[in-house]
Amino acid sequence: MTATFARAYLGFGSNLGDRRDNIAKGLAMLRESRKVEIVKVSSLYETEPVGYTDQGLFLNAVALVETELLPDGLLALCKDVEVKVGRKPTVRWGPRVLDIDVLMYFAEPSDSLPNQSADSIQAGCTGISRNQLGSTEIKINTPSLSIPHPRIWERGFVIIPLAEINPDLPAPDGCKAESLLRDFNTWTGLQLSEAGMGWKGPGSGRDGWKIIRFPEVDSTNSVAVKFASEGAPCGTCVIAETQTSGRGRRGRIWHSPSGGLWLSIILRPRLKPQDVGWLSLIAGVAVSSAIRDIFRLPAVVKWPNDVLISGKKACGILPETRFIGDRIEFAVVGIGVNVAVRKDLLPPEVRETSGSLISPDHPHAREAREALTLAILDNFYSLYKQFLSDGFLGILQKVREYCDMLGRKVIVSGLETPIYGVAADIASDGGLIIRTESGENVHVVAGEVTIGVSGIS
Ligand code: BTN
Numbered sequence: 001m002t003a004t005f006a007r008a009y010l011g012f013g014s015n016l017g018d019r020r021d022n023i024a025k026g027l028a029m030l031r032e033s034r035k036v037e038i039v040k041v042s043s044l045y046e047t048e049p050v051g052y053t054d055q056g057l058f059l060n061a062v063a064l065v066e067t068e069l070l071p072d073g074l075l076a077l078c079k080d081v082e083v084k085v086g087r088k089p090t091v092r093w094g095p096r097v098l099d100i101d102v103l104m105y106f107a108e109p110s111d112s113l114p115n116q117s118a119d120s121i122q123a124g125c126t127g128i129s130r131n132q133l134g135s136t137e138i139k140i141n142t143p144s145l146s147i148p149h150p151r152i153w154e155r156g157f158v159i160i161p162l163a164e165i166n167p168d169l170p171a172p173d174g175c176k177a178e179s180l181l182r183d184f185n186t187w188t189g190l191q192l193s194e195a196g197m198g199w200k201g202p203g204s205g206r207d208g209w210k211i212i213r214f215p216e217v218d219s220t221n222s223v224a225v226k227f228a229s230e231g232a233p234c235g236t237c238v239i240a241e242t243q244t245s246g247r248g249r250r251g252r253i254w255h256s257p258s259g260g261l262w263l264s265i266i267l268r269p270r271l272k273p274q275d276v277g278w279l280s281l282i283a284g285v286a287v288s289s290a291i292r293d294i295f296r297l298p299a300v301v302k303w304p305n306d307v308l309i310s311g312k313k314a315c316g317i318l319p320e321t322r323f324i325g326d327r328i329e330f331a332v333v334g335i336g337v338n339v340a341v342r343k344d345l346l347p348p349e350v351r352e353t354s355g356s357l358i359s360p361d362h363p364h365a366r367e368a369r370e371a372l373t374l375a376i377l378d379n380f381y382s383l384y385k386q387f388l389s390d391g392f393l394g395i396l397q398k399v400r401e402y403c404d405m406l407g408r409k410v411i412v413s414g415l416e417t418p419i420y421g422v423a424a425d426i427a428s429d430g431g432l433i434i435r436t437e438s439g440e441n442v443h444v445v446a447g448e449v450t451i452g453v454s455g456i457s
Pocket of ligand 1: 218219220221222243245246247248249250252254256261262263264305306315316317318334335336337
């Protein structure tokens with residue numbers, strides 16, 4: 001390639017044939033054209049089809065490229081590569097071997113810029129905007145080419161890989177790409193990042209765990225409570241393939257078909273009773289961080305006991321504590337993660353509010369669940385150890401980092417009277433501080449939180 005003068009983001013999608021290979025071939029052909037340099041490629045994401053839904057799952061990715069081509073030349077090259085990889089004409093949004101879209105295009109400040117200025121970069125150019133680094137976003141709207149791609153900011157399968165390779169990318173209303181992940185509510189479609197294919201190898205720090213596995217139990221929490229009352233040591237973990245009577249908070253049933261991670265950890269912490277709330281938050285951070293690491297999904301902690309991905313529940317945590325007087329005899333931390341769960345096995349009301357991290361049919365679903373289990377235990381171990389030795393400040397920092405509801409409007413229910421306000425902070429005992437409309441800070445230690453409910457002023 002000769003002179004580079006632009007950077008562009010290309011979106012890739014494939015749902016026919018060997019989808020991964022199609023995307024890899026497309027990238028290789030672009031590189032071989034010598035007109036495009038591949039700078040960075042996101043993880044591969046498996047997604048549900050949009051528009052015409054009666055077709056197979058897609059794999060999607062985004063690549064950042066450098067090019068000397070003008071936008072229309074870049075588009076022509078992408079279309080040429082699609083055909084060479086095997087794309088045949090199909091219905092709009094129908095199944096395809098390979099789709100390559102020019103998502104965004106930035107002219108770079110460079111001595112090698114050709115004579116034309118960015119303002120006259122191409123006929124049909126409808127706008128430009130210069131960012132702090134001096135590169136210029138090119139906006140074009142002609143019958144054959146729209147840049148940025150018109151639906152780019154509506155679709156998780158574009159936003160998530162884009163934000164992965166450049167979280168600071170300018171998005172509408174002065175936002176950055178990364179900030180859209182928080183409110184992005186179509187996560188159900190996103191099931192797998194194959195970045196996780198290079199699973200993190202067994203980490204350190206698990207030596208203290210003793211894992212006992214069962215094909216089926218009533219509830220791993222019940223089994224762990226029984227083992228703990230019989231003297232099982234701190235660090236014993238009970239894992240089951242399925243639970244016949246999985247338990248959720250507030251006496252709810254926790255549906256636990258195979259494919260999920262159903263895990264209970266026995267602990268014997270020397271903690272003051274009022275500090276046990278931290279155990280759920282430690283588990284929440286451990287799970288969120290493991291999901292981010294392995295699945296590259298934007299998991300966040302929802303105080304006090306859930307992990308959400310774009311508003312959908314990915315994990316529930318059920319702590320149970322047994323006291324002797326005011327001393328903790330043991331605590332069991334139950335963790336349920338819908339790793340690769342068939343949605344049709346969940347009741348409709350749960351199906352709506354939860355999502356599975358990976359397709360249950362994925363050939364590596366089992367390895368993914370295993371890798372997640374080990375990563376959760378690794379994370380839990382180091383957070384818990386730090387908490388016992390140094391106190392709550394370290395974990396408080398982490399919870400603030402992972403808990404995206406802070407600063408947002410919430411209702412806390414399940415109390416005598418519901419509390420309306422803004423989730424202001426996490427307290428030193430792991431409770432939630434709500435700032436009410438009247439400016440009063442209310443300290444909540446338990447309750448059901450609903451985030452961002454309209455009608456709260
Ligand atoms: C919730 O209601 O959100 C908490 C759900 C906790 C489910 C887990 S699955 C493993 C462990 N065993 C149970 O019976 N419940 C917890």
